[in-house]
Every structure is written in structure tokens, then in C-alpha cells.
Amino acid sequence: MRTRPGSFLAYRREFFVVPLAALALLGSTSPTMTVTAFLPTSLMGSSTRSMILPRWHNGAASVSATARFASRRAAHSTLALKGVEGGPAAGGRRGGWGPAMMSATASAAATADAAVFDTTAAGVASPRDTIVDAVREALADAFGEEFRDSKPLVTSATKPEFGDYQCNAAMALAKPLKCKPRDVASSLAEKLGPRLAAICEAPEIAGPGFINLRLRDGFVAAKVKSMVGDGERLGVPRVTNPQRVVVDFSSPNIAKEMHxxxxxxxxxxxxxxxxxxxxxxxxxxxxxxxxxxxxxGMLISHLKEVAPEAIEDGAEDKASFNVGDLVTFYKEAKARFDEDDGFKETARAEVVKLQAGDAESKRAWGVLCEASRRGFQDIYSLLGVELEERGESFYNAMLPDVVSDLESEGLLEESDGAKVVYLEGFESRDGTSQPLLVKKSDGGFMYSTTDLAAIRHRVTTERADRVLYVVDVGQGSHFAQVFQVARRAGFAPEGVQLQHVPFGLVQGEDGKKFKTRAGETVKLSDLLMEAVRIAGESIRKRREEEGGEGYQATG
Known part of the structure; x- marks a missing residue:
């Protein structure tokens, strides 16, 4: 499924890193928050999580303390991004922007760690790199060469009043030096100040021994001027060795509305x-x-009974079977499956027919898939997101070969009639090696089998150098196991990076993860429309208070 880029909000003379006001309803107090606020801590720095791109008037940033802090972060974060390259290998299921906005997004990602955006040097040191080097030198100068390799513990400041960066090395060194943390910080700051005089104001010691560092206005201004002068790229060069990267994300379920x-x-x-x-x-x-x-099985069985006309060969009613209807439809089918034993048996038989390629069953399956795609497309168009569909069914024909190849590699073993691969480093409760199930005793395949087929296809056919899976943190163990088997089977050579990019679970009001199978979730379309309304009111109020022009919203 391919979508066309397009924004759903456009503000006159006002740009945000990501024009997604919907995120305001997911934990932010401001509708102008950026997407980076929802990236996991391991992926994005804390300061980037609150970054917004400031407004510009006649080439100067206008501003409140928060906006000033954001502009400083945008400036030196862009420098850090100059080193972004392919990340290391790691060990599951699942607004159209101009160049300026894309540049802003690049700036926002600058403090990401090596998990996805490797910030290895590319000829230009970021302010943080310079500070880290200076801290190491200062540690050796203040406490002896044996402390040069101590962790510098330089992080981005979490609040404007703390400056731009914070060095916490004194806290960790207090015990080995047998000194109070604040005394260690004082000695370190004395040696650090001269080394950073060109880019930072005098170090400030806060609390029990934190060293706050604030970039000089002149340094920031010079970098911002350099960025602006670089046109569309804002000082961020292209990589010298580009990779082909497959990014697996979104992954909603067919016959369900996105939530x-x-x-x-x-x-x-x-x-x-x-x-x-x-x-x-x-x-x-x-x-x-x-x-x-x-x-x-249950969905097709229910469809055949309540809307047989929708699956007649060449039926005209297919277009009218929309995803909104599917939400109720799914609940009805699930209720029948749970309560009616006769229907349950019919549904199970329907699964067998579908997997065997029965023409009528496949037509019904196609009706359900197409109805869902239309609903998904509405959301993706609203968000300006481009995606190509490559669903689980795409890999069905490849599954027998996956099992066969695992067997030929000597990895496959039988356990109670099922086919499994025993994992290395994963133990069951009884202390034995944990198995990864790839084929059930009844001949059915597993999600793990599909994921193995997908990895091999992405490596051999898509020619991926790197595959990223943007899936919630709860699937971490699944991916670690699948990646291991893919490596051992030769589906993914060592030169190809397989990486799970985790994020926190989205919970309901009861504090538990959404149970999508139950059909009781907040519709994403409703959330986005409410977010647009709230964002519009907020922007209109701000512009009126500033005496400026209003905003324009586009569909």
C-alpha cells in the first residue's frame, strides 16, 4: 500500500518538527509537542524529547526561555547529527513536509544514541563530543592519568535553567577519590572551564556535585547562522556510505480499525x-x-452468513463494506465464536479452506482486507505517512521452505510432534534450552516462521543492509529469538543488521495494555480529529494574544 505525502495541518510562518498535534492527547500539555517526545529514552536524548523548532523573524529567533532553549538545542543537535551513520547490530510483532521540516526532523534526532542513529564522527565534532573530550582531559589534569578513562557522564540538560549540558562525573568519582562530590566537582570545573572557554560559559556547580554547562550565545548564534546559510540541509551532510534500510512499522490488523x-x-x-x-x-x-x-475463520464464516452478497464474484457491494462496519462486525463474529460451539467448528473449518486456497474463502478474505486498507489509507493520508504493504500473507508460500532449510541446516528438532529450534542462551523453567516453535503438530505455522521468512526475503530480495522493527517493548524477547535463529540458519549474514526499536506499551485507563482482539479501543481517527480541534484552538488563541495572523488548516 503506497500513500501520497500530504500534511493535515499547515501554519503560516510557524513550523514544527512534526505537524502531529494528536500527540498532545497522549501525555503532553502542549499541542505543539514533537514526535520525538514519544521516542524511547534509548533512542532519543531527553532534551530532544521536548524540542520544538522556534519561529524565525527576520533571521532571528524570537522568544521565551523555553523557545530559546529549544533553538539552542536545534543548533548544536544538528552538529551532532553530522555523524549519523548505520548503527550497530542488535539482538515482537508488531504531513507532507518540505525540506525545511525534514531538516528540522534531522536536527531533532541528533541526540539519538547508536541504537538507530550512530553518532560516530564524520569530520565535525558536536558540542557534546567537544565537552566529553574536555572532561576527560580535565579528569586527568585534576586527579591523575589513571582517571582519564573514567566515564565523563555528559548528558543533555533536562531543563533550561540547567544550561545545555550537564556533567555528572563528580558523583561517580567521589567514592574512589574519597572526597565529597561537590569538592570533586569544584576541582573538575576549575580544570574544565579554560578548556571550554571558546564554546561555554563558566561551569556552574549545582546540588551535591552536578556541573552545568551553558553554550555561549555567540557560539550558538554562529552555528545557527551557518545552518541557515546552508539552505535546505542546515549543515547536515549526507552519509558517505549509504545503506539500504528496511523499516518495519505501524502493522495494524486487518478487519480492525486502527486505534x-x-x-x-x-x-x-x-x-x-x-x-x-x-x-x-x-x-x-x-x-x-x-x-x-x-x-x-470466524470472520469469513460470519461474513458469509450476514453479507453473502459482498463476496459474490464481481459483487458491486464490496466498496460499501467499510472499516467502520468491520469494528462492529468483528465484535459480532467474536461473540458468536465464544458462545456458539457450532459456529466455532464452522470457523475452524473455514481456516482450513482458506489456507487450502478455496476460491470463495479467498474472495471473502479479500473483501475484509480491502475494507481495512481503505480505513488505514485514510489515517496514513491524514498523517502524511508513506508505507508499502507487505502483510503476513505475502510470506505464506515461503514458509515450507523456511522449515525445510532449518532442517537441512541441522537446526530443526521434533518436540511432541511439533518442529522447533532450540535456542542458545534462553532457558525454560526446568533449566533446559527454550525452543522456538516454527511448525505446530497440526501442521500450522507460527508468527516466528513468518518473521524468519520475512527476514530472508528482506535480505535476499530487498537487498537490505539493515532491518529495523519498530514494535513495542513487550516483543523484545521474540525478536531476540527470531534474530538468533535467522543468524544461525544463514538467513541474515553477519554483515546485515537486524534491530528491534522498542517503545513503551500504550495502556488503557485500567493501566493494562490494550486488548485489540476485544475490539474495545480508542479509535485513532477520533483521536486525531480531536487533536486537530485542540491544536487549532491553541494556535488561534496564541496568535490572537500575539496580535498576529491566524493559522490555516489544510485537509
Whole structure:
């Protein structure tokens, strides 16, 4: 499924890193928050999480203390991004912007760690790199060469009043030096100040021994001027060795409407794609939709009974069967499956027919998939997100070969009639090696089998150098296991990077993860429309208070 880029909010003379006001309803007090606020801590620095791109008037940043802090962060974060390259290998299921906005997004990602955006040097040191080097020198000068390799513990400041960076090394060194943390900080700051005089104001000691560092206005102004003078790229060069990167994200389930739980994967994945594309990498955006599985037995059985006309060969009613209807439809089918044993048996038989390629069953499956796609497309168009669908069903024909190849590699073993691969480093409760199930005793395949087929296809056919999976943190163990088996089977050579990009679970009001199978979730379309309303009111009020012009919203 391919979408066309397009923004759903455009503000006159006002740009945000990501024009997604919907995120304001997911934990932010401000509708102008950026997508980076929802990236995991391991992926984005804390300061970047609150960054917004400031407004510019006649080439100067206008501003409140917060906006000034944001502009400073944008300036030196862009310098850090100059080193963004392909990240290291790691060990599951699942607004159209101009160049200036893409540049802003690149700036926002600058403090990301090596998990996705490797900030290795590319000829230009970021302010943080300079500070880290200076801290190491100061440690050796103040306390002896044996402390040169101590962790510098330089982090981005979390609040404007703390400056731009914070060095916490004194806290860790107090015990080995047998001194009070504040005394260690004082000695370190004395040696650090002269080394950073060109870019930072005098170090400030706060609390028990934190060293706050504030970039000089002149340094920031010079960097901002350099960025502005660089036109569309804002001082961020392209990578010298671009990679082909497959990014697997969003991944909603067919026959279900997208809900708020899909928003994080969609926006985080899209942001990663935009950042890596801006750096010059070749990106393949894949939507691994849940379009196959036993649940289709009950859905097809119910469809045949309540809307048989929708699956007649060449039926005209297919277009009228929309995703909104599917939400109620799914609940009805699920209720019948849970309460009616006769219907349950019919549904199970329907699964077998679908997997065997029965023409009528496949037509019914196609009706359900197409109705869902139309609903998904509405959301993606609203968000300006581009995706190519590559659902679970795409890999069905490849599954037998996956099992066969695992067996030929000597990895496959039988356990109670099922086919499994025993994992290295994963133990069951009884202390034995934990198995990864790839084929059930009844001949059915597992999500893990599909994921193995997907990895091999992405490596051999898509020619990926790197595959990123933007999926919630709860699937971390699944991916670690699948990646291990893919490596051992030779589906993914060591030169190809497989990486899970986790994010926190989206919970309901009861504090538990959304149970999408129950059909009781907040609709994403409702959330976005409410967000647009709130954002519009906020922007209108601000502009009126400033005496400026209003905003324009586009569909």
C-alpha cells in the first residue's frame, strides 16, 4: 500500500518538527509537542524529547526561555547529527513536509544514541563530543592519568535553567577519590572551564556535585547562522556510505480499525525513515499488516452468513463494506465464536479452506482486507505517512521452505510432534534450552516462521543492509529469538543488521495494555480529529494574544 505525502495541518510562518498535534492527547500539555517526545529514552536524548523548532523573524529567533532553549538545542543537535551513520547490530510483532521540516526532523534526532542513529564522527565534532573530550582531559589534569578513562557522564540538560549540558562525573568519582562530590566537582570545573572557554560559559556547580554547562550565545548564534546559510540541509551532510534500510512499522490488523496504540509505531517509524532518508540512506517502508491467521475463520464464516452478497464474484457491494462496519462486525463474529460451539467448528473449518486456497474463502478474505486498507489509507493520508504493504500473507508460500532449510541446516528438532529450534542462551523453567516453535503438530505455522521468512526475503530480495522493527517493548524477547535463529540458519549474514526499536506499551485507563482482539479501543481517527480541534484552538488563541495572523488548516 503506497500513500501520497500530504500534511493535515499547515501554519503560516510557524513550523514544527512534526505537524502531529494528536500527540498532545497522549501525555503532553502542549499541542505543539514533537514526535520525538514519544521516542524511547534509548533512542532519543531527553532534551530532544521536548524540542520544538522556534519561529524565525527576520533571521532571528524570537522568544521565551523555553523557545530559546529549544533553538539552542536545534543548533548544536544538528552538529551532532553530522555523524549519523548505520548503527550497530542488535539482538515482537508488531504531513507532507518540505525540506525545511525534514531538516528540522534531522536536527531533532541528533541526540539519538547508536541504537538507530550512530553518532560516530564524520569530520565535525558536536558540542557534546567537544565537552566529553574536555572532561576527560580535565579528569586527568585534576586527579591523575589513571582517571582519564573514567566515564565523563555528559548528558543533555533536562531543563533550561540547567544550561545545555550537564556533567555528572563528580558523583561517580567521589567514592574512589574519597572526597565529597561537590569538592570533586569544584576541582573538575576549575580544570574544565579554560578548556571550554571558546564554546561555554563558566561551569556552574549545582546540588551535591552536578556541573552545568551553558553554550555561549555567540557560539550558538554562529552555528545557527551557518545552518541557515546552508539552505535546505542546515549543515547536515549526507552519509558517505549509504545503506539500504528496511523499516518495519505501524502493522495494524486487518478487519480492525486502527486505534491509538498504533500511533507510536507509525510515528516513530515514519520519523526514523525521514531522518535516515535525509541522511541519504535508501529506505524501504514496510507495513507488516496482520492479514492472516485463525481469526479469519470466524470472520469469513460470519461474513458469509450476514453479507453473502459482498463476496459474490464481481459483487458491486464490496466498496460499501467499510472499516467502520468491520469494528462492529468483528465484535459480532467474536461473540458468536465464544458462545456458539457450532459456529466455532464452522470457523475452524473455514481456516482450513482458506489456507487450502478455496476460491470463495479467498474472495471473502479479500473483501475484509480491502475494507481495512481503505480505513488505514485514510489515517496514513491524514498523517502524511508513506508505507508499502507487505502483510503476513505475502510470506505464506515461503514458509515450507523456511522449515525445510532449518532442517537441512541441522537446526530443526521434533518436540511432541511439533518442529522447533532450540535456542542458545534462553532457558525454560526446568533449566533446559527454550525452543522456538516454527511448525505446530497440526501442521500450522507460527508468527516466528513468518518473521524468519520475512527476514530472508528482506535480505535476499530487498537487498537490505539493515532491518529495523519498530514494535513495542513487550516483543523484545521474540525478536531476540527470531534474530538468533535467522543468524544461525544463514538467513541474515553477519554483515546485515537486524534491530528491534522498542517503545513503551500504550495502556488503557485500567493501566493494562490494550486488548485489540476485544475490539474495545480508542479509535485513532477520533483521536486525531480531536487533536486537530485542540491544536487549532491553541494556535488561534496564541496568535490572537500575539496580535498576529491566524493559522490555516489544510485537509
Amino acid at each position: 491509538v496504540g498504533h500511533l507510536r509505531s507509525t510515528i516513530i517509524g515514519d520519523t526514523i525513515c525521514r531522518v535516515l532518508e535525509f541522511r541519504g540512506h535508501d529506505i524501504v517502508r514496510l507495513n507488516h499488516v496482520g492479514d492472516w491467521g485463525t481469526q479469519f
